[in-house]
Amino acid sequence: MNWDLTSEQELIKKTIREFAKEEVAKGAIERDRSKKFPQEIFQKLAKLGMMGLPFPEKYGGGGSDTISFAIVVEELSKACASTGITYSAHISLGAAPINMFGTEEQKEKYLLPLCTGESLGAFGLTEPEAGSDAGGTQTTAIEEGDSFIINGNKCFITNASYAKFLALTAVTNRKEEKKEITAIIVPTDADGFTIIDNYEKMGLNASNTTELVLENVKVPQENVLGKRGEGFKQFLITLDGGRIGIGAMAVGIAQAAYEKSLNYAKKRKQFGKSLSKFQAIQFKLADMAMKLELARNMVYKAAWLKDQGRPFTKEAAMCKLYASEICMEVTSQAVQIHGGYGYMRDYEVERYMRDAKLLEIGEGTSEVQRMVIARQIGC
Amino acid sequence: MNIYVLLKRTFDTEERITISGGRINEDGAEFIINPYDEYAVEEAIQVRDEHGGEVTVVTVGGEDAEKQLRTALAMGADKAVLINIEDDLDVTDQYTTAKIIATYLGDKEPDLILAGNVAIDNGTGQVGPRVADLLGIPYITTITDLKIDGDKVTVVKDVEGDEETIETTLPLLVTAQQGLNEPRYPSLPGIMKAKKKPLDELELDDLDLDEDDVEAKTKTIEVFLPPAKSAGKVLEGELDDQVKELVSLLHNEAKVI
Numbered sequence: 228m229n230w231d232l233t234s235e236q237e238l239i240k241k242t243i244r245e246f247a248k249e250e251v252a253k254g255a256i257e258r259d260r261s262k263k264f265p266q267e268i269f270q271k272l273a274k275l276g277m278m279g280l281p282f283p284e285k286y287g288g289g290g291s292d293t294i295s296f297a298i299v300v301e302e303l304s305k306a307c308a309s310t311g312i313t314y315s316a317h318i319s320l321g322a323a324p325i326n327m328f329g330t331e332e333q334k335e336k337y338l339l340p341l342c343t344g345e346s347l348g349a350f351g352l353t354e355p356e357a358g359s360d361a362g363g364t365q366t367t368a369i370e371e372g373d374s375f376i377i378n379g380n381k382c383f384i385t386n387a388s389y390a391k392f393l394a395l396t397a398v399t400n401r402k403e404e405k406k407e408i409t410a411i412i413v414p415t416d417a418d419g420f421t422i423i424d425n426y427e428k429m430g431l432n433a434s435n436t437t438e439l440v441l442e443n444v445k446v447p448q449e450n451v452l453g454k455r456g457e458g459f460k461q462f463l464i465t466l467d468g469g470r471i472g473i474g475a476m477a478v479g480i481a482q483a484a485y486e487k488s489l490n491y492a493k494k495r496k497q498f499g500k501s502l503s504k505f506q507a508i509q510f511k512l513a514d515m516a517m518k519l520e521l522a523r524n525m526v527y528k529a530a531w532l533k534d535q536g537r538p539f540t541k542e543a544a545m546c547k548l549y550a551s552e553i554c555m556e557v558t559s560q561a562v563q564i565h566g567g568y569g570y571m572r573d574y575e576v577e578r579y580m581r582d583a584k585l586l587e588i589g590e591g592t593s594e595v596q597r598m599v600i601a602r603q604i605g606c
Numbered sequence: 607m608n609i610y611v612l613l614k615r616t617f618d619t620e621e622r623i624t625i626s627g628g629r630i631n632e633d634g635a636e637f638i639i640n641p642y643d644e645y646a647v648e649e650a651i652q653v654r655d656e657h658g659g660e661v662t663v664v665t666v667g668g669e670d671a672e673k674q675l676r677t678a679l680a681m682g683a684d685k686a687v688l689i690n691i692e693d694d695l696d697v698t699d700q701y702t703t704a705k706i707i708a709t710y711l712g713d714k715e716p717d718l719i720l721a722g723n724v725a726i727d728n729g730t731g732q733v734g735p736r737v738a739d740l741l742g743i744p745y746i747t748t749i750t751d752l753k754i755d756g757d758k759v760t761v762v763k764d765v766e767g768d769e770e771t772i773e774t775t776l777p778l779l780v781t782a783q784q785g786l787n788e789p790r791y792p793s794l795p796g797i798m799k800a801k802k803k804p805l806d807e808l809e810l811d812d813l814d815l816d817e818d819d820v821e822a823k824t825k826t827i828e829v830f831l832p833p834a835k836s837a838g839k840v841l842e843g844e845l846d847d848q849v850k851e852l853v854s855l856l857h858n859e860a861k862v863i
Binding site: 234235237238239241242245246274275276277280284289290291 | 680796
């Protein structure tokens, strides 16, 4: 057993931590306010070769691993969770399915521009009537000659405004009650394809969350991602990887909240001594430190299993569930420790708390994670 | 062009320095490439990219310095050399380091040597100039610009906030001042490649040096922290009264006048 990061992982961590501090953290409060998408940050990340981090070098990727991906997501999210989720979704939801299921031609055509950062990655799964319950999918793709005609709506889709294409799920056939679900790659500039970016969100304000409207969008059948009818299986596998990203985000936000709280508790004096000398506050900080340690270990373990090519569905669900729940607790306690100041935007902890809430919801709610774990342990 | 960079591993600028047993406590501290040496690495890479050649990064220290050398390789340096003195020497000073580096470089025929202006730990700024002196080549310290045209070199040197432009020739040693460039972050491909680049480890024996040859010329008598800063005093009232009070305080309390 070895708990050390490799020298590459160490160096990636050091580099991205410095990058996040210098290039990402500074504008985070302002971007939360203005809802401005951090496009320049992504141009810089692309220049550093980070946009294709875990993918093969032959498609312009970095040839790195899932642990490094988790490290990058954590450090970006620590500085700005909107930047973190954009990166995480780009890699794990946008690019990963093309890498895992795409044909050679599809990888050359679509994975390459994702790795270079020319396009951001996105994945069109959730619908008004369907999320983790894929059976509710209502978007249809009807065959016409050698094309598909797609109609339907998607909601809460991350990054689509900055994507040149994305894979989305649609019903391609019905056998009695059972739907055949297929993932199809659709160019975002296709006729009849509208992307609406006007959600008013609780947090993650600088990330791009969109609705997709597809009206008779025509794409060639060669755009089927991998094999027809495998969409359901593909998105379950994709979400397993995405959950490591959400877990890493949660660790990053919680780490930021913890550091701010510890720092504040040491400096802030009440009743003649520092807050950090009061046992009530010490216990909060001790709990934060412990939960963070456990959550990060679980994220790393799930990532490590994935890198080893072993099953990691259960561990990914556990890391996502645990990390997102402790992130909510830690950020809430961070606001508490900061008192009235914590409620103010400039102290940042209130943003952490708003950003954290999404992590208990996105890529499968906490309830769905428990369902996944229950299934995995044989219930 | 044969380019060498002298690099030192130092405390992270954000570390809080503590002392135990007459020495600076290194336990659990984070270490970095000396920030001025980072400018030197960046400049070396830029010179190589423009004029061709090879960048070799050299450090004198212990096993732990490998991390900083790998970082320089990840930024784009071609080779690294660690002169490991961990087992041979307990006490070193600028003379020791300069002598070792100059001996190593003696038969390497460097065209350009870059170093940081000072290391942020001991801050002597001596190793660079001493190496140049031992090698018998010219040196210019605290440079903010470097242009090379054939053998001709034009350098802008920071002179206490003013600028001096100097023309000289290769071979040359320069030390980097803040403002020379903006050091790059190592790129991911750079990081992935760094491990495969050559990193040679040498000891004093390999340079035909004895411990006596490089024995420190200075002795550290005492290591102590600056006195803790006490709370400041804010003067109030009419401006004239404030000035009078300040003058009296400087005379009588601080006793600096």
